[in-house]
Amino acid sequence: MEKPHSLLSQLVQAYDQLKYALLEAQTFHPGHxxxxPIYYDIMEADPLRIGAFKRAFEQYDFEGKTVCEAGVGRLALSRHYLPKVKKAxxxxxxxxxxDFIKNEIAKNGWAHKVELIFEDAMQVELPEPVDFIIGEMMSIYCANEYQVQVFRHLRKHLKADGRLLPQKIINLAQLAHASFEEGHQHYPIFFAHHLPELLSTQQVVNTLDFYTVEATVVKTSIPILPLLSGEVNAVFLQSYVQVAEGCNFTGTDSLMPPTVCQLAERCQVTAGEEVLLHCEFEYGTSLDEARFWVEKKQ
Ligand SMILES: C[S@@+](CC[C@H](N)C(=O)[O-])C[C@H]1O[C@@H](n2cnc3c(N)ncnc32)[C@H](O)[C@@H]1O
Structure with a gap:
């Protein structure tokens, strides 16, 4: 077996080559x-991501319930509630x-209660109201994937006392300075090696409630107090997810990693002099289309 320090040495040599590797793995096929496969491997190897959903499944009573899950992937979440439910x-x-999904469902003896719908979840209606709607199609700020649109479409089928999982996302931003290679507007942090220089504390940009969200465009401006003087050319973004009350996921390499996004214009800031951070982005487009810029107060 390879010695850990030899593996580490290979990794150190590959840091720059791997800067955008996670971004590539997380880029979905626009057709479907x-x-x-590597991204499913990364997601399934993450105990924090899966654990937050497992704890949420344990918090509620799934026994004899009807469930809808959008974007089941390789059933990494589904296998934790399917044994209990009446219908999924x-x-x-x-x-x-x-094929993988069909085989897994048959192998585990769930076929009699599972309806597989190999279609876009935004285009199909459910034949009955359900107790739970589950979906992990998230990305940082929900910018790249259609989590918001899918839940907005499906939630009309939720019973009055039904639950959505996840329920809420809080998007946060910090002023930063980073280097970007030609052609790149944003990148997720894969290694601490690529962390930007941070110039402020973190501030809440917006809170997304899946039960009520309607608008897919977010336009907001938030005051931020720089802690350090310097040139800001980026924002450092994080998304905190409440899968269920007390069952949280705050970003790892597998899902919603802290992400650095280039500002529309660089700006010199001074420690202690508050600035405004303007943010414009649209759910289910691309973070490359998001606009962040800093305005100095007069
Ligand atoms: C981030 S992966 C998560 C997979 C699985 N839920 C898990 O937690 O491991 C999202 C999955 O949703 C699927 N997906 C994304 N948008 C979808 C849509 N509109 N309708 C159906 N499936 C979708 C993708 O193909 C992908 O397999």
Whole structure:
């Protein structure tokens, strides 16, 4: 077996080469929204991501309930509640996964209670109201994937006392200075090596409530107090997810990693002199289309 320090040495040599590797792995196929196999491997190897959903499943009573899950992938979340439920409507649009899903459902003896819908979850109606709607199609700020649109479409089928999982996302930003290679507007942090220089504390940009969200465009301006003087050319973004009350996920390499996004214009800031951070982005587009800029107060 390779010695850990030899693996580490290879990794150190590859830092720059890997700067955008996570971004590439997380880029979905525009035709069916699916990912390359490596990204399913990364997601399924993450105990924090899966653990937050597992704890939420344990918090509620799934026994004999009717569930809809959008974007089941390789059933990493579904397998934790399927043994208990009465009926499950499972959506997946990535054709590379269809056979795997069918086989897993049959192998585990769930076929009699599972309806597989290999279509876009935004285009299909459910035949009955459900107790739970589950979906992990998130990305930082929900900018790149259609989580908001899918939940907005499906939630009309939720019973009055039904639950959405996840329920809420809080998006946060910090003033930063980073280096970007030609052609790149944003990148997720894969290694601390690529962290930007941070010039302020973190501030809440917006809170997204899946039960009520309607607008897909967010335009907001928030005051931020720089702690350090310097040139700001980026924002350092994080998203905190409440899967259920007390069952949180705050970003790892597998999902919503802290992400650095280039500002529309660089700006010199001074420690202690408050500035305004203007933010404009649209759910389900691309963070490359988001606009962040800093305005000095007069
Ligand atoms: C981030 S992965 C998560 C997979 C799985 N839920 C898990 O937690 O491991 C999202 C999955 O949703 C699927 N997906 C994305 N948008 C979809 C849509 N509109 N309808 C159906 N499936 C979708 C993708 O193909 C992908 O397999």
């Amino acid at each position: 929204y699916g990912f390359p 409507y499972l959506f997946e649009s990535n054709p590379a996964l269809f």
